[in-house]
Amino acid sequence: MSYIKDELKKQQPAIDKKAEKDARRAAKAIAAWEKAEAKRIATLDKCLTNVFNELSRNLDIAVDAIANNNGVVTRYIGGANSAWEFVKNGAALGVKDVGEPTVDDIKKNKAYNNYVRVMDDQGYDVEIIQTKKAGNIDNERASVAITSTFGTALLFTPIPVVQIAGGIMLLGAQTIGNINANANSATVSLKLKEKQPVPLLEHKPVENEMSDLLSQINAQQDGEKVTVKIKQPTQQPIIK
Numbered sequence: 001m002s003y004i005k006d007e008l009k010k011q012q013p014a015i016d017k018k019a020e021k022d023a024r025r026a027a028k029a030i031a032a033w034e035k036a037e038a039k040r041i042a043t044l045d046k047c048l049t050n051v052f053n054e055l056s057r058n059l060d061i062a063v064d065a066i067a068n069n070n071g072v073v074t075r076y077i078g079g080a081n082s083a084w085e086f087v088k089n090g091a092a093l094g095v096k097d098v099g100e101p102t103v104d105d106i107k108k109n110k111a112y113n114n115y116v117r118v119m120d121d122q123g124y125d126v127e128i129i130q131t132k133k134a135g136n137i138d139n140e141r142a143s144v145a146i147t148s149t150f151g152t153a154l155l156f157t158p159i160p161v162v163q164i165a166g167g168i169m170l171l172g173a174q175t176i177g178n179i180n181a182n183a184n185s186a187t188v189s190l191k192l193k194e195k196q197p198v199p200l201l202e203h204k205p206v207e208n209e210m211s212d213l214l215s216q217i218n219a220q221q222d223g224e225k226v227t228v229k230i231k232q233p234t235q236q237p238i239i240k
Contacts, residue, residue, distance in 0.1 A: 044098040044186075045109055047078045051188070052111035054081070056118045062192055066124075071192040077101055078134060079185025095181045100133035106188060119192065127191040135184030 008015075055061055055073070065073040075081050078096035080088075088094075106112050106128055116126045 040097075040099050041105070043096055044077070044101055044105060047096055047098055048101070048106060048109040048188075049111040051075045051077055051081070052109065052115040056111070056115045059118075059122070062119065062122070062124070066192055071124075072129070072189060073192065074187055074189040076182065076185040076187055078137075079182040095137050095185055097134050097137040098186050101131045101186050101188060103128050103131065106131070120195075123195050125193045125195055127193060128188065129191045130187075130189040132187040134186040137181055137184045 055075070061073060065071055078098040080094070119126050
């Protein structure tokens with residue numbers, strides 16, 4: 001047996017042990033990813049429900065979009081869509097990272113389908129025209145937390161200039177930082193389009209059909225036995 005094969009045979013137990021360790025590590029990583037993905041999907045569905053329940057309740061959002069934005073409605077998913085909602089949710093701490101919502105994710109959501117029915121009753125179709133992936137929300141939230149903590153600490157120092165600096169840091173964290181966190185939320189954009197009336201089918205009269213019918217009637221009046229037949233139109237229906 002060759003030298004290489006002899007050496008590999010000696011090292012085989014270590015190779016097998018490493019392969020088993022790698023397999024366990026891979027299985028653990030897959031299980032962790034599946035758990036995190038299940039949590040993300042559940043969070044996404046909950047956030048979508050909040051978005052479309054609000055759209056169903058507040059039809060003024062649709063009115064404003066149709067009147068001023070060509071029927072386009074864009075909403076944050078996981079973030080706040082109003083100042084009150086932003087404060088109520090705890091600013092940046094309330095922003096959820098839902099990853100990248102897909103059209104299928106949205107169409108599976110019950111609240112979205114209810115919104116489609118609500119808009120259908122209003123005479124409008126709802127089209128999903130764009131979704132956007134969430135940005136790096138965790139970094140934004142961490143930045144807000146660190147800056148807020150440091151700014152608060154400076155407020156309690158006995159030096160007025162340092163207190164002012166702390167106040168500025170705290171204000172910046174609670175405005176710019178929070179706004180950036182919310183702006184990194186995933187989004188969905190919808191197009192609201194007025195339903196068009198269903199076109200009616202009509203038939204063009206076959207050329208000379210009426211003159212043929214009149215000729216047959218005149219022949220009957222002259223005493224001839226004529227069976228009156230109305231030709232069926234050979235032209236296919238057209239849609240206006």
